Amino acid sequence: xxxxxxNGYLAHAAGFVxxxxxxxxxxxxxxxxxxxxxxYLATGGYxxxxxxxxxxxxxxxxxxxxxxxxxxxxxxxxxGVKWGFCPDDVWPxxxxxxGDESEPGTYKDRLLMxxxxxxxxxxxxxxxxxxxxxxxxxxxxxxxxxxxxxIAQALNEAYAAGLVGKNINGSEVSIDIVLHWGAGxxxxxxxxxxxxxxxxxxxxxRLKPPFFPAAIGLYGQPTIVNNVETLANLxxxxxxGADAYKQMGSETSPGTRMFAVSGHVKRPGVYEAEQxxxxxRDLIYGDDFCQGMRDGNDLKMFxxxxxxxxxxxxxxxxxPLEAKPVGAAGSMLGSGAIVIMDHTTDAVKACLRVVRFxxxxxxxxxxxxxxxxxxxxxxxxxxxxxxxxxxxxxMLLDIGNNISPGPYPTAAHESEGLExxxxxxxxxxxxxxxPSAVAPLTSALRRFRHEFEAKIVQRDLIPxxxxxxxxxxxxxxGGGH
Amino acid sequence: MARLSEENxxxxxxxIARYPVPKSALIPLLHVAQEQDGYVANDAMEHIAExxxxxxxxxxxxxxxxxxxxxxxxxxxxxxxxxxxxxQLLGGEELLAHAEERLGIRAGxxxxxxxxxxxxxxCIAACTEAPCLQVNYRYYGRIDPDRLDQMIEELRxxxxxxxxxxxxxxxxxxLQHLPEGQGxxxxxxxxxxxxxxWFRSDEPEExxxxxxx
Numbered sequence: 001x002x003x004x005x006x007n008g009y010l011a012h013a014a015g016f017v018x019x020x021x022x023x024x025x026x027x028x029x030x031x032x033x034x035x036x037x038x039x040y041l042a043t044g045g046y047x048x049x050x051x052x053x054x055x056x057x058x059x060x061x062x063x064x065x066x067x068x069x070x071x072x073x074x075x076x077x078x079x080g081v082k083w084g085f086c087p088d089d090v091w092p093x094x095x096x097x098x099g100d101e102s103e104p105g106t107y108k109d110r111l112l113m114x115x116x117x118x119x120x121x122x123x124x125x126x127x128x129x130x131x132x133x134x135x136x137x138x139x140x141x142x143x144x145x146x147x148x149x150x151i152a153q154a155l156n157e158a159y160a161a162g163l164v165g166k167n168i169n170g171s172e173v174s175i176d177i178v179l180h181w182g183a184g185x186x187x188x189x190x191x192x193x194x195x196x197x198x199x200x201x202x203x204x205x206r207l208k209p210p211f212f213p214a215a216i217g218l219y220g221q222p223t224i225v226n227n228v229e230t231l232a233n234l235x236x237x238x239x240x241g242a243d244a245y246k247q248m249g250s251e252t253s254p255g256t257r258m259f260a261v262s263g264h265v266k267r268p269g270v271y272e273a274e275q276x277x278x279x280x281r282d283l284i285y286g287d288d289f290c291q292g293m294r295d296g297n298d299l300k301m302f303x304x305x306x307x308x309x310x311x312x313x314x315x316x317x318x319x320p321l322e323a324k325p326v327g328a329a330g331s332m333l334g335s336g337a338i339v340i341m342d343h344t345t346d347a348v349k350a351c352l353r354v355v356r357f358x359x360x361x362x363x364x365x366x367x368x369x370x371x372x373x374x375x376x377x378x379x380x381x382x383x384x385x386x387x388x389x390x391x392x393x394x395m396l397l398d399i400g401n402n403i404s405p406g407p408y409p410t411a412a413h414e415s416e417g418l419e420x421x422x423x424x425x426x427x428x429x430x431x432x433x434x435p436s437a438v439a440p441l442t443s444a445l446r447r448f449r450h451e452f453e454a455k456i457v458q459r460d461l462i463p464x465x466x467x468x469x470x471x472x473x474x475x476x477x478g479g480g481h
Numbered sequence: 482m483a484r485l486s487e488e489n490x491x492x493x494x495x496x497i498a499r500y501p502v503p504k505s506a507l508i509p510l511l512h513v514a515q516e517q518d519g520y521v522a523n524d525a526m527e528h529i530a531e532x533x534x535x536x537x538x539x540x541x542x543x544x545x546x547x548x549x550x551x552x553x554x555x556x557x558x559x560x561x562x563x564x565x566x567x568x569q570l571l572g573g574e575e576l577l578a579h580a581e582e583r584l585g586i587r588a589g590x591x592x593x594x595x596x597x598x599x600x601x602x603x604c605i606a607a608c609t610e611a612p613c614l615q616v617n618y619r620y621y622g623r624i625d626p627d628r629l630d631q632m633i634e635e636l637r638x639x640x641x642x643x644x645x646x647x648x649x650x651x652x653x654x655x656l657q658h659l660p661e662g663q664g665x666x667x668x669x670x671x672x673x674x675x676x677x678x679w680f681r682s683d684e685p686e687e688x689x690x691x692x693x694x
Contacts, residue, residue: 015609092673104565104604132680142549145618148653165663173679178499179657183547200507202546219670262567262608353569
């Protein structure tokens with residue numbers, strides 16, 4: 001299918017680079033048949049749920065809470081805590097798996113679904129058992145045909161083996177898992193929009209607070225929404241214990257994460273790396289990671305956590321890959337998507353491209369986002385095309401301010417301008433999509449204002465006048481009087 | 482064009498049964514309609530509305546939100562060329578321009594012979610393989626203009642990659658099927674009033690979970 005089989009890449013899992021180091025969710029990727037039931041069972045598969053069934057649901061929940069398993073979808077909220085938000089006496093409760101991976105640059109859930117669907121299914125079973133969820137919906141992004149195929153196959157096998165469905169492994173526990181697939185809408189990755197979509201509606205986010213999905217979700221029932229990678233961690237945690245899990249990574253962000261590094265690096269790839277101990281510099285320049293910038297170019301900027309994240313620059317290279325320090329530096333680790341841009345990149349063009357994405361994907365529910373992102377795109381486009389007006393840059397910031405209001409905090413580094421991008425953003429919208437369009441804009445405009453201005457100045461070079469342009473002197477008149 | 486065929490109605494009933502509330506099956510059912518006709522026809526939407534028990538307007542409402550659903554016929558092969566940030570950095574926009582030039586159409590349009598539709602799509606989650614594209618939702622990575630030309634030739638001639646790409650509208654070729662006797666517990670949430678059996682241990686003291694040993 002895709003991708004070369006050399007330079008450390010796995011031929012059967014395009015983009016994934018196998019390296020030494022602890023592996024939690026990608027331990028089977030090296031096997032070409034990692035998606036089959038036989039391989040899964042031969043490598044300890046479904047042992048975790050069999051063990052779990054001999055323990056109480058509370059102890060499984062406690063194990064996950066102790067492991068401080070942070071959500072891998074973007075917000076980074078601890079899964080064990082989220083599970084605890086279900087009201088005590090409202091039944092049934094549902095699990096919805098968020099496999100609608102579409103954040104620009106993000107590329108991990110698709111591999112997990114294609115390469116190890118059984119691991120995900122076992123993760124779903126563990127979550128359901130721990131929280132008392134009797135039905136699980138596995139929502140896979142519509143465009144991912146192969147992932148849907150692999151999960152369908154895996155579910156059919158698991159049902160046939162008595163590991164999903166009625167009386168799992170002969171116990172009294174019955175959990176149904178249903179594969180569901182979407183039809184192309186980024187916003188559906190937002191958990192309440194995901195629920196709307198699963199109910200057969202237009203995927204528009206619901207207003208929250210007061211009611212989060214854990215209280216009122218799918219069909220108005222308590223619903224846990226977890227990311228694919230989050231759930232894929234569960235079998236390992238239950239088999240090896242929370243203590244072993246916390247041996248990896250840092251105290252506040254234990255375990256490993258999958259990072260998709262793309263853009264201007266020598267070896268772009270998806271890597272599983274320990275959180276906290278690995279830095280952005282390791283990831284970009286490390287020999288067992290991306291091996292440096294292409295053609296030895298200089299780094300200009302990078303997106304640390306998907307299209308929604310404010311950009312980072314050279315001075316943030318030594319930050320660890322860990323939610324807290326990255327958050328404190330004014331951005332987010334988000335979905336683990338890291339996009340590297342070298343000095344040949346046009347900041348205006350890159351910024352426009354990310355803004356255009358959010359403008360196209362705005363669902364249209366909230367006015368500041370629907371109108372604002374569209375105007376951001378329109379104005380940025382005219383700046384890029386050389387038709388910008390001198391007032392445009394302030395106007396862009398003003399539009400941004402209407403979606404994600406300031407005041408902006410003082411910048412950590414003077415090169416960012418006097419003010420930094422506010423993060424986490426305040427928002428005049430229901431969901432964070434609108435503010436996500438503002439993040440790249442303010443990042444680019446504060447750091448590279450001169451590039452924007454240069455494009456606007458160009459406009460002045462085009463004569464705009466009612467008078468006919470002066471005709472060049474004919475050559476036989478010589479060089480003047 | 483057409484309502485759902487008999488075979489697809491059977492598939493539809495199987496799908497609807499997997500959800501506690503029938504309307505949840507709407508998006509998968511619209512995919513069935515698209516697989517049948519290559520696009521989502523009005524008659525098919527009316528038929529789906531009848532099957533699910535909602536109005537046709539609600540089906541149209543859902544259908545029009547999602548960009549994978551085509552309301553008009555498209556080419557046999559839909560080329561989704563990614564131009565989002567990771568692909569843009571490595572030539573995605575140039576690749577799209579090349580495809581437009583080569584096929585003589587703009588993104589969003591279909592060639593006169595109804596073979597190809599080009600789309601300028603957002604991130605398709607293959608960023609390390611930039612610039613990447615999908616043909617009828619099958620991934621191809623690290624595509625340069627020459628390779629794209631070759632792919633177009635192969636698709637036209639029915640050779641090479643044409644063998645691995647189904648017609649537009651077909652997603653997974655393996656589908657989930659609940660075995661006989663499974664799925665009886667999938668009922669409307671209003672009919673469920675108590676915790677699942679393994680989760681009831683708190684209330685009556687004697688009914689502790691059996692597996693503690």
